[in-house]
Amino acid sequence: MNVILSEVVNQLLLAVAEEMGIALKKTAFSPNIKERADCSTAIFDPRGQVVVQAAHIPIHLSSMIGLVERAAALVGRGELVAGDMVLGNDPFTCGGSHLNDIAVAMPVFTNGELVGFVANIAHHSDVGGRVAGSEVGDNTEIFQDGIRLPVLTVVRSGAVDLQVMELLLINTRTPGERQGDFNAQFAANALGARKVAELYARVGGAAYRDAIEALLASTEARTRAAIRALPRGTYRADGLLDDDGVHPGALPLVVRVDIRDGDVVFDFSGTSAQVATSINATPISVMAGIYYVMRAILDPSLPTNAGFYRPFQAEIPRGTLLNAMPPASVAVRFRSVQTAVDLVCKALAEAVPDRVVAGSRGWWGVIISGQDGGAAESFVDYEAHVGGGGATSSNDGWDATWSHCSNSSNLPIEVLEAEYPLRVVRYALRPDSGGAGRFRGGLGCIREIEATRGPVVFSIRGDGYRVAPHGLLGGGPGATGAVYRRTGARRRRLPATVVNGVLAPGEVLEILSPGGGGFGPARARDPRLTAADVAAEKITAAYAKRAYGAGAPLGPVAAKESGTYTARKRRRSRA
């Protein structure tokens, strides 16, 4: 095997996947894809194995695999030929993750020979369903999530099938934007297919195939070597999801991580049964979470391809939250997957405390929609406000930053105000919200949004509003999140899930995202860090006293110079 050629082909294929990603982001119409980069691209071999991936969003990591496998079968039967593309989003028939994420795959041929596949996936901000934005917490069946797309040939010999397109577009509230996004997805694949075919022709068929095989084998060897460096054993963690999004009652999630000789088995037995709301997940989404967290724990520089995937297996009992059976709704599957990832970190804290983070699962998703003035098409403002990241063995958690399965950007306030009949009243860090610890959890944030020109409809859902993100090794939990509606001077707390609430002009929606979990005991925190947090008003003096036993500092300077030190010394000398 030629390792040099293999690495060269790897670099060149990565360049193609990146170019596909640029094409997709630049040509898409929706802010969700362009501004927030909620999309990913990948290149596959003829058997449907992932060779390279330019993933912007970790939860997309495995979502294209199912569709490409189905596409490979269609090619085998002669039903999919050069210039054709298929799309799909259905979790129960073609490996989708939730209906908003629509994948488009295309076989690549040269001289009649199947060379591989190119594919991309993008989050469409509305795919029909009960509620604008489609992703709502209280759906009871997938039929309410939006339009289900099994494997569907949408491009034939380079031409878009207009009937299929029409079917897609009449099933969304934002057909213009959807059409622009679909065209971007088609263009990205067409570009990728052309480039892969060029590369294949240049390198030569046999050499190309050998290079890919060597690449996957090498990645697999690296991954297994990294696993062997972990202490073998079985590690277990359990945790709770706040509720199913509608009905009170926390739901148990359990994971057992079995680190063996060069492979890892995840067993989710004991996890809650599937629920009659939309937080169910299918195994493909859970695997995406596992691939993400294991790459972060083992070695962030590992390539994400089929060779990396091989050493990981999961046992997920059917009919549970993480392996839901149809017709379960999976619109907000993100909640369960994010919690599962958090728990893998919690389980492995015992084995590799220096490589994991404390609880980081807090976030709020907000969808505000309506008609602005006489506009023909309704607007959909789709935002996620993230909580604090968990602390690590060496650092405080990230303040109000995405952890784990997402990394999408916020929408700039000035863009939001220019495009929608809304005004942001406040966007700030939320003091005292990070879990106490030797290193504290990251702070959550506060976002206050006012309706300006007329009533708007809003839906919210999130996580970490009842069950706080956990601390690790003695660290405290982060603060739970909350949402309020303000009318003049009145401030009312809203339930964690609201579907189609109405915000009247002048009313304010106040969102408080959860904090991250702390790491290590609070008494071990360097008092200078506590003093600096007080000075920066990231924690209040009262909280500092409560959580860290620090003496109430007199002011920023005094705190740094004397207050906390003195208090600590006094306590130590007493002990």
Added chain:
Amino acid sequence: MTRSHGRLRIGVDVGGTFTDVSLYDDDSGRIWGAKVPTDVTAQDRGMVTGIAQALADAAGRADDVSFLGHGTTVALNALLERKGARIAFLTTAGFRDVLELARQQRPELYNFFVHRPAPLAPREQRFEVAERTSAEGEILTTVSARALATLIRRLRCDPVDALAIAFLNSYRNPENERRAKAILEAALPGLPISCSHEIAQEFREFERFSSVAMNAYLLPKVARYMTRLEKTLPEHGLRAAPLIFQSNGAVMAASLAAREPVRTLMSGPAGGVLGAAYVSTEAGFDDVITFDMGGTSTDVALIEDGKPSVTSTRNLDGYPVISPSFDVRSIGAGGGSIAWVDAGRFIKVGPQSAGAEPGPACYGRGGEDVTVTDADMALGYLNPEAILGGRMPVDHKRSLSVLERLAECAGLDVWTAAAGVVQIVTANIARLVRLVAFERGRDPRDFTLVAFGGAGPLHAGLVARELGIRKILVPAHPGLLCAVGMLVADLRADFSKTLVCDMRLGDTSVMGAVVGAVEDLQQLGRRAIGEGALGAPMAAPYTRLSFDLRYKGQNYEITVPVREGRDIAIHHEPSTVLGEAVADFHRLHERIYGHASADAPVQLVTVRLGVGIAHPKPHLAGLAAASVAEPPSVGRRSIRLVEVPDVSVDCLVRARHSVKPGETIAGPAIIEQMDSTSLVLRGQVAVADSSGNLVISEIDS
């Protein structure tokens, strides 16, 4: 300060290690270069030494110098070393954390341990005031002296070096920012204050806030440097006012640099790009890709029709900065990049670098890692005894011995491993070049590769082949290109204003709004010239107007320049000029993204106006004539080609100065010169042109 009318022009580029000076004589058309060590504590000292050396070589006098372009890294160094000012940051009530919340993204997807950089104004130095402007530009709450009283008291007790003011929606109406600045200037005399609308009247608050915080952070240090420069230079007889090189490839007066130092942050790589654009246009190549490969990294930029690609926002060390700059992309792939074997037995190259110390193993300074330079050495491409024109002895056996270890780990023979290192670094660079071209919707094969930097001319042949590029231009003095850039730069300042509006060409109120924005920017330009921001103008100013357009609903804009000679027409026939811009937008969209929607509504997002003063460009005709007197040198060496590393091949070795204009050299051949080594591959041919450039082409089969 008046500008003298002497015959000499000087460009000075102060880099991290060396200060490069280029000196051009208008009368003879000849150019001289000087290289002196950079004085990191006082950049002007190295600058003066270098200028004196160049003047001595050229037998010129300081008062013959009529133009002095200067690229400085004072601002960039202050940022990279976090040695900027202690600043305060004032913003709209409710939003002091915008700087810290950023875009709520983590910097690395798979790394729990990497944080975003801390805001340049810590939380306790960020203040809020009651004020508000709507997205439509309506002032909802006027900022008042009363509301600012607490801040004023605080800053009197606990002074800062500089203050940044950044209010929401100030891009639409900067009135409240102006008012707050006036109140604070009156109350706190001597405190430098930067407003976000002065840096850019563009929307997206985090990026604009970050830019103005950066400006305030850099301001005191850069202002002090400019003051010192204006004092030091006349002391050495240099009466030409220094003009400071900006990230956008133009120069400005020291007074503007002192006020808006963010304009200089990316000026380092811009110098090379401008120099390359100039040299290649002179040589008859308008569409080129610059390939600047140094010790630790490779910089790549696209030049179309003689004009380098420009970007409006850059990310510097994790901080976004809105400031028009050449779109130069970097990758950690240079001569010093380290090759290693991963756990899957794959050879990887970079991004770690052996740097200048200890450097490649062959330097014999204790480097134990295989670098790209060691692989080049092992394959015979570099002089095995000494490099840098004989100034630096090297030991090629060390390269071989470290490569043997690498080869063993990878299970390869030493020649295959050396060739592999070179092939992999080639693939890494090709990936970047492809992206740079692709983002502009271009195919690299339609370009000429301009190779410079210490390692560029050696690797250009392989990179070009990987990309299907058929021609390479190696400038006569690859090491002087940055300083040449400073020498040929125009005086210009760029301004911008966001104005999100639908392009309804028949709607007079929309047309009026656009014309109003253009006039606002022209006003800024006139004021800048009046304040001497472009020095004492020798010629009438020119304007360069462009519009950022997009399809309604999109969030990426394309900058569409107004057609040649149509800048003035915007005032009396705006709908015609904007109609042309919209038509050009559809065409550009088609070219860059492969599709256009002629019927879709188009939105104007930002108006951009450059106000500049052109000056006559030098002609480099005399360059080659300056060097032909030196004796030719010819030798032979056995080398190994990357495609068949197991056999050695006899190869011609020439000294660059011995290659006469019009002479043709068939590959494989090596052409050595002081600051670089060029490799002509088998199947390629090099021809020297009349200006001393080497043009390497593929021989058609």
